[in-house]
Amino acid sequence: MNQILDKDPLEQAMRDYERVGDALKYLGDRWRDRPNYAEAAEHVGLSPHHFHRVFSRWAGVTPKRYVDALAHADAREALDAGASVLDAALDAGLSAPGRLHDLFIAHESTTPGDAKRKGDGLTFTWGAAPTPFGEGLFLVAPRGLSALGFVDGGDRDAAFADLRARYPAAAYARDDAEARAWAERIFVHGGPLPLALYGTPWQRQVWKALIAIPPGETSTYGAVAETMNDPKASRAVGAAVGRNPVSWLIPCHRVLARDGRLTGYHWGVDRKRAMLTFEQELVAARGAA
Numbered sequence: 001m002n003q004i005l006d007k008d009p010l011e012q013a014m015r016d017y018e019r020v021g022d023a024l025k026y027l028g029d030r031w032r033d034r035p036n037y038a039e040a041a042e043h044v045g046l047s048p049h050h051f052h053r054v055f056s057r058w059a060g061v062t063p064k065r066y067v068d069a070l071a072h073a074d075a076r077e078a079l080d081a082g083a084s085v086l087d088a089a090l091d092a093g094l095s096a097p098g099r100l101h102d103l104f105i106a107h108e109s110t111t112p113g114d115a116k117r118k119g120d121g122l123t124f125t126w127g128a129a130p131t132p133f134g135e136g137l138f139l140v141a142p143r144g145l146s147a148l149g150f151v152d153g154g155d156r157d158a159a160f161a162d163l164r165a166r167y168p169a170a171a172y173a174r175d176d177a178e179a180r181a182w183a184e185r186i187f188v189h190g191g192p193l194p195l196a197l198y199g200t201p202w203q204r205q206v207w208k209a210l211i212a213i214p215p216g217e218t219s220t221y222g223a224v225a226e227t228m229n230d231p232k233a234s235r236a237v238g239a240a241v242g243r244n245p246v247s248w249l250i251p252c253h254r255v256l257a258r259d260g261r262l263t264g265y266h267w268g269v270d271r272k273r274a275m276l277t278f279e280q281e282l283v284a285a286r287g288a289a
Contacts, residue, residue: 009188010180014130016058019044021134021274023055023063028273031067058132059277066277120169127179128156131187132278133248133271138179139163144194145182147245150267166245167198186249195246206240213254216283218276220258242266248275 022044027035040063041051056062125140128151137159139147147166151159164172186193197204209227213219221234221241228237244252247267253275257263265272 008130010130010132010183013058013132013187014134016054017131017133017274019046019051020055020058021270023051024059024066024273024277025270027063027067035067037063059281061281122167123171123173124167125173125175125178126160126163127174127176129176129179129183131183131248133267133274136179136183136247137163138182139167139245140178140182141196141198144196145246145249146196146198148186148247148249149245150247150271152268163245166243193249195249197245199240199243199245202236203240203243206237207244207246207250210241210244210250210252210255213251215251216280218254218256220256222258224255238264251275251279253279 023040026040026043037051038048041048044051046054052063055066059066122141124146126138128135128137130136131150133150135151135156137147137149137151137156138145139149147163149159149163164170197207199207205228206224209224212227213224221238222231224241225231225233225237230236241252241255242264244250244266247253253265253272255264262269262272262276
């Protein structure tokens, strides 16, 4: 990722995200009206030149190409087919801001009793670190990463409370350096990533099904249920998806409503949109390499 990021790649990516996430929503809501890019730049507090540079660096496409992709693709049909609405803009092998190494996720075995005890007997290390999708909070168990969430509005206490509520009986020790090491491992260097998933057997089954959705593609709750040989369980799948503790790595952002809407994401629809955009660009970069 060094091509797009300054000396501190995570800090730069986080700063870009704070503006680009808002810009993606602004342009996505107005693409039918062919939005004025100077107004979009003003909306996110940047000059037109800086807006163009920051957007292109983070998303891998210019604002105009992004809007053109939305304007020339039937988003609903594309999503129903499992494709991204950005395919039209990215299938020409556009130069990418960088490349992440493939993520190899090893699932540490946990028992149903681990989930029922709500973390009793465990000590989690937690901390904050920058990510390409805003400030992240990381919860690390002795056997691997157990949670990755995000801070919105600078309210780190609320974000931590959200993660802690998943394991209320555990003990917690803060270590931002450890969190930073995990952030770099996930978003910069890549490599094996052990996850310690303390959920019910059903939840873990759904979370593993999410990982099977290829990067750059999307699915629906019903389709995920079908892969688990239980096509009537879409509502139960939705509940398990909503309980996913590890954002990005367990890609619940790839699951859409049946009609293709970006709904039901625990860390916000705007962040879900940004993740899909970012991920599609990475897929295009790998294809062009």
